Amino acid sequence: AQSVTQLGSHVSVSEGALVLLRCNYSSSVPPYLFWYVQYPNQGLQLLLKYTSAATLVKGINGFEAEFKKSETSFHRTKPSAHMSDAAEYFCAVSEGGNTPLVFGKGTRLSVIA
Amino acid sequence: GAGVSQSPSNKVTEKGKDVELRCDPISGHTALYWYRQSLGQGLEFLIYFQGNSAPDKSGLPSDRFSAERTGGSVSTLTIQRTQQEDSAVYLCASSLDGTEDTEAFFGQGTRLTVV
Numbered sequence: 001a002q003s004v005t006q007l008g009s010h011v012s013v014s015e016g017a018l019v020l021l022r023c024n025y026s027s028s029v030p031p032y033l034f035w036y037v038q039y040p041n042q043g044l045q046l047l048l049k050y051t052s053a054a055t056l057v058k059g060i061n062g063f064e065a066e067f068k069k070s071e072t073s074f075h076r077t078k079p080s081a082h083m084s085d086a087a088e089y090f091c092a093v094s095e096g097g098n099t100p101l102v103f104g105k106g107t108r109l110s111v112i113a
Numbered sequence: 114g115a116g117v118s119q120s121p122s123n124k125v126t127e128k129g130k131d132v133e134l135r136c137d138p139i140s141g142h143t144a145l146y147w148y149r150q151s152l153g154q155g156l157e158f159l160i161y162f163q164g165n166s167a168p169d170k171s172g173l174p175s176d177r178f179s180a181e182r183t184g185g186s187v188s189t190l191t192i193q194r195t196q197q198e199d200s201a202v203y204l205c206a207s208s209l210d211g212t213e214d215t216e217a218f219f220g221q222g223t224r225l226t227v228v
Contacts, residue, residue, distance in 0.1 A: 006155075036219075043117075043204065043219040044156075090156060100146055100169060101206075101217060105155030 002027040002093045006104035014112050019063075019078040021107050023091030026072065033074040034092040034101065035065055044090065050074060061085065086111045115139075117220035119205050125226045126195055134190040134223045138207030145188050146208075146217065147180060151201040159203075162188060195227045 007022040025031055033050040048059040055067040061084075065076040074091060088108045092101040118137040126132050138145050147159040158172040162182045173179070177195075182188040192199055202222040209215040 041221075043221040044206075045219075046216050049216070092156075100158050100161045102158060103148070103156035 002031065002095050002099075002102050004091050004093050004102055004104035006089075006091050006107050008107050009105065010108045010110065012110040012112060013081045015083055016080050019076075019081045019085065019109065021076040021089050021091075021109065023065075023074045023076065023104060024072055025074060025091075025093045027093055027095055029095050032094045032096055033065075033067060034094070035059070035063075035074075035076050036090045036092060036103075038088045038090065038106075040087075047089075048076070081109075081111045083111050083113065085109060117205055117207050117218050119203075119220035119223050121223060122221065123224045123226075125228060128197060128227055129194055131191065131193045132195055132225065134192075134203050134225070136188045136190070136205030136207075136220060138186065138188070138205070139218055140186075141209070142207035142218075143185060143210050144208045144215075144217075145182060146206045147188070147190050148204045148206070149174075149201045150204055150222070156204065159190070192225075195225075197227045200225055200227045 003026045005024045035048040036044040037047050038044050048057045048065050050057050050067045058064045063078045088106045090106045091104045094101050120135045145162040148156045150156050160180045161169040164185045165182050177193045180190045202224050204222045206217040206219045208217040
């Protein structure tokens, strides 16, 4: 069965600094990978997805994520953090074929002025 | 509808009572998912529907939990004899056909508090 590990339940960065949110997965078949964001008191919103096309996926607001099969990773980065990036971020994996998304435990990003 | 709608948004119940949580998916979406979000535990998969059938019930934590979906639309998650450990945010999501190419849209959840 597939699984996701997000290293760091809480990441704190200064405004303008690099943001790195880590995600490692386990899957018995080529995976489909996703990043979701959750703002306080709101539902989850899809930010990025990898479905076997380009390994570098670009999302909104300058975030991007890179699929590395050799490292079983799908880390998410942004060169310069903004205050509005503060939220909780979830990485998820699916094995396709109508299997449900399996989520990591989430990483809460704080941005310090 | 415009999005996935869940009701109630908040529910406080006494230990031992039964509760029903409702999810209205986006019109035309055949796949529907229930997740539970507890503090520090991330999102825990509960059950998945394709149409009215549930090919994957593996995440239901106990036999106190059950779910049904009627008419390929509305779904109800029922928790019988609630316990304090059932307190969490219950999230529902739907997608067009459940394949990896279709996005899952989430509702804002039902916050359940068992006292």
